[in-house]
Amino acid sequence: MKEKEWSSISTSTIKPTNSKHLIEFHPSRDEIDAFSLNIQDKSKLPNTTHIEDQIPQCTELYQCLKNSVKDLGEQKLRLDTQFKGLTLNLNNINIRLIAVEKDVKDIMLKYKGLSQMYETLQDQLEMISGKINVKFDHLEQMLSYHTPECYKTSDTPEDL
Known part of the structure; x- marks a missing residue:
């Protein structure tokens, strides 16, 4: 009978350490069993969703x-x-994109379908077309080809 009483009483021990006292708590066998039963009861609750149900x-x-x-x-x-x-x-019509202003690069596409996305993009490109600089390569080539002939000076000693 004495043994059963001792197992149902919690004990604590005070152990001196370097400069502090360490208190260790030792739960009784009854407290451990009650805690285990409490955990088991909670795991049996009907409203807990098992992982298999979530898969x-x-x-x-x-x-x-x-x-x-x-x-x-x-x-x-x-x-x-x-x-x-x-x-x-x-490229086929010799137009090369040479500069795009910063705000042009951040085109936001808000769309429900591909056709709407394309229309939105077209509208936005029309709005910002003034901020896109293009270079016409074939015109530049033609100008560079004809420029020496057009701007020759006639200040040669023979003409003077």
């Missing part, structure tokens, strides 16, 4: 995100292709 939701969300990323990737590829086509067309 289908996570999979569905992952698939949805994956599809969204794929769609965005395809739209980006189409837009890149259009820009490449635009660049090729500019």
